[in-house]
Amino acid sequence: MSELLIKNGVVYDPINGVKGEKKDICIRDGKVVEEVKNPKVIDAEGMVVMPGGVDIHAHIAGGKVNAGRLFRPEDGRRGLRPRTKVCMPESGYSVPNTFATGYRYARMGYTFVMEPAMPPLAARHTHEELIDIPILDNAAIPLIDNNWMTMEYVKSGDIDLLAAYIAWMIRATKGYGVKVVNPGGTEAWAWKKNCDLNDAVPYFDVTPAEIVRALAEANERFEMPHSIHVHGNMLGHPGNYEVTLKTYDLVKGITPYRDRPVMHATHTQFFSYGGTTWRDFESKARAIADYVNANEHVSIDIGSVIIGDTTTMTADGPMEYSLHQITGRKWTNHDVELETGSGITPFLYSGKVSVHTLQWAIGLELALLTKDPWKIALTSDHPNAGPFIGYPILISMLMSKRRRDESAKEMHSVIFDRAELPSIDREYSFYEIAIITRGMTARTLGLHEHGKGHLGVGADGDVAIYDISPEERDAGKIQKAFLNAKYTIKGGEIVVKDGEVVSAPPGRTFFVTPECESGLMDEMTAKLKEMFANYYSVSLANYPVQDAYVPNPYEIRAPWRS
C-alpha cells in the first residue's frame, strides 16, 4: 500500500468548488482518499496545488506529427537534452520526440493530453507513438467527417446507420469520439479544391453544413463522454467568423446525452477573423465570445498564438497549402484514401507582422471576453499556434494585464487599431486558470467521471504543485512556476520533483466503446465490406487496431440511448 500526503498547500480544485483553500490531499494506491495512515509527506506550505493538467487538444502523436519531425531536423536540434538515469534523450521544440513530449508536459504539471486528429487508416501509428509517450494518460479522436461512408449516410439521411458507422470507426481505431476537420473540404482537396460551409462536396452531393449537423446528431445517439470535436470550414481565412457562427448554429437544438455542449469548437482563434483580405484583417473575437456567452451548446478552446517559429499541421490540406503559398517554405501533404488528408508547413509568428500580432491578440481576447471560464480551454493547438511548452507564457498573459500591455508595446501597432486586447482589464485568477486547464477540459471530455481533472475522493492521484504564492501577480514568476512544477504526481507516484523528471511510468490510453444495436451494425457493415473490397488499399481484417497497440487500456462504454 503506497500512501502520499500533500500537506498545507493552497488547493484549487474547480470541479469540487475548492477555490484556493488550505487543504490536505491524501492519496492511496494511486487514488485520492479521505485519509492516510502512514504516508510519505510533501509539505506544500505556501504553494499552489491543482489537479494534474488536462489538455483538450494538442497534436502530439501520429503520422503528421512524425512527418513534421522528419522534415524538420532544424527543429529537432532546438531541444536536445541528453538522457538521464530515468529519461531518454529529448529533441525538438515545436515537434518534440515522444519522450520529450511526456517529460515536458509532466514538468508543467500535466497528466492527460488528448491527441485530437487521428486518421483512422493510420490509427495504429498514432497508438504506437502514444505508447512511447511516457507519464501522460492519453486518448485520440479519429477523423470521421470526410469519410465516404459518412457522406453517403449524410446524403441518404440515415442518422442511425451513420451512428453505427461512427461506432464501428471509434471501436476500430480505439478512439475517443468524433473529430471533424474541414468537413467536405478535405475530400475536395483530393482534387485540389476546397469547400465553404454550404458548397456541395464534389461527387458526393452533400454540404459541410449537413455533415456537421448529422455527425452531431449521430454522436448523441450514444452516451458519449465528449461532444463532436470540430475544426470547421475556412480556417485561417479573413472574414471567416461568420462561417464560424453559422457552424455553431447548425447544432443548436440537438439534445446532448448529458449536461455538456453538443459541439466543441477547437482552436477558435483561427476562426475569429474579420476583414475581407489580409490587408483589412481584424479581430472578431468579441462576436465569437458574445455568441459563446449567450449559448450553452458550444464550448471552445482558444488556440492562442505563441510568438516564434513553429510547425503547422492539420488534416485541413487546402489550408496548409495556402499557408505554404504565402511563406514559400517547405510543404508536406498526405491525403488518406476514403477518409481524410493532412498538410504540414513551418511557420514563424512574428510580433512585427500585423496579421500575426492580431492573431496573437485574438486568442487572448477569446479567453478574456468569454465570461464563463467553464466554456473555454487553454490551448495553442500545439504546434499550430505555437508549441505547448509556451502554455506558461499564455497563463502569465491571462493573469497579468501589465504583461499584456508590455508585450503589446513591443508588437505591431495594428494591435491598437484592430484588436480589443489593449482595452481589456480582466486578469485571470489561479482558480480560473485551474478551470481552463483542468476542470473545464476534463468535464468537456467527460473525463471527470473517470478520475481526471479534479481531486475529489476517488479521483486519480494526479496532482501538480507549483512553487508560487497564491498572492503572486508577477508575470515572470507565474510563468516560471507553471513551466517547472515543484512536484507532479501521477497516479500517486512522484514523477517530477523540482522541475526534473524523477520517474517515467507508462501512461494509459482511454478509449470509448459505443454500443450499437446489432441489426444496424450488420446493415452498415455490409456496405463497409464493399468499400474495403473495392476501394481501400488494405483488407478489412487488417484494419482495426489490435489490442497490442493499447497495452494500458482504460475503456469507457457508451451505451445506445433508448
Added chain:
Amino acid sequence: MVEITDVVCPLCGCVCDDIVVEVEDNEVKKVRGACAVGKSKLMGHGRIKSPAIRANGVLKDCSYDEAIKKAAEILAAARRPLLYGWSSTVCEATKVGVELAVEIGAVIDNTASVCHGPSVLAIQDVGLPSCTLGEVKNRASLVIYWGANPTSAHGNHMKRYSYISKGYFLPGGKKDKKLVVVDVRETKTAKMADRFIQVEPGKDYLFFSALRAILYGHEDVVPDDVGGVAKKELLELADMMKETPFGIIFFGMGVTQSRGRHNNIINAIQVTRAAHTHTKFNIMPMRGHYNVTGFNQVCTWETGFPFAVDLSRGFAWYNPGETAANDILWRKECDAALFIASDPVSHFPADSIRHLARIPVIQIDPFANPTTEFADVVIPTAVSGVEAEGSVYRMDGIPLRLRKLVDTDYPSDEEVLMRILEEVRAIRAKEGE
C-alpha cells in the same frame, strides 16, 4: 490444413495484406496472391541453424546464452559501436534497438542510408506532397514511374495500387489511366507504358529542370534536346501532367542513387509542386524493404531524426555525412558493429567492408548472407511475418501488423535484442560497482 487469409507479406514496401496461405504441419505449403519473391519469402528457405561464435576464423555453433553474452560483451566494450540494418524487421525490434543505442552511445542507422536516404534529405529541404496508395488507386489517371521498375522490384504494385487497379473514380482500371515510364533503359515496366521516355544516364536532373520550367510557363528556355529527350516529348509530358485531374510520380533508386542524388529528388519534388499549380499532383518514393519506412518512423518519433543518429553524446545528433553507418566506417571510427535484418557486405562500399574485416561484427538474421562471412557472432531469429508478428509501415506510411503463421523455436529479433540489452546493462552495473 489450415487456410489463413489476409496475410501480410514481409518482403517489399508494397506490404500486400491480402495474401492467402495454407499451413500444414506447421509449414507454409501454399501461397496465393503474392508475387514470386513474396511467395518465396513466405514459403521459407535456407536458415541459419544455430547461434555461433567465430573462433580461429571459423564459426562454431554455441547456445543462445553464449552468443548473446558474447554480443553484449562486444557492445559494452565498444567506444564507437554501430547498430545497422532494421529494414526487414518489425518496429518492436527497432524500439529495443534505439534503447540499446542510447544505453551504449551507439550510432543507429538503417538501409535508407544506402537507398532512399537522399529522398529523406530532399524531403527535409522541400517537403513531400503525397498521399496513400489507395488515393492513387481511386483517383490517379496519370501514373509515372521514374527510375523505378515495379514489375521486378514491387511485383504487385501496379495491380494493387496504381495502373492496373480499378478505382472509385476510375472503374475501368487501366482503360481509364495512362502509364508513363521514365528510365535510362527499356525495362519490363517501360514496355507496358503508354509512353516511355528514355533519358541518358545521369541526366535526370536536367530533365526535371526542363520539365519544371515548362510547367511554370518557361518553355522558351528549354533547348531542343534535354538529356537525349526531344523537347517535343517533354512538352507532351507536361501537357499530360497538366491535364490529369490527379497524377502521381513514383520514383526509385534509378533517381536516388544516380549522379545528383538528393538534388535529383529535390528537383523531382519541385516538378511535382510545379504540376500542382495546375492540378492535383503527388510524388512517392518506391521504398524497397517492407519496413524501411517503419524504421525511419520509429527512429524519428523516438530520437527526433529518421536515420544516421549518433547517440554517443547522450542526446541524438543527426548529421548524415558525419553520422551515417558508412561515414563512421570510412573514417575507421567504428569499433564494433551489430547488423540486423540486412546485408551490408553486399551493399556497402569497399572501404567500409575493409574496415568491417578489422572489427568485431554481430549479425542477427534468420538467413545467412555475405555479411555472415564477416560476422564474429551470429544469432539466428524467427522470420517476422511468418514466425513472429509486429508492426510495419508500408511505403506510403500506412501501418500494418504482420501476422504469425507458424510456430518456431527461434526467438524473435525483439527478444534477442532485449536479452542483449539486459546483458549489457548487467555488465555496466558490474563495472559501476
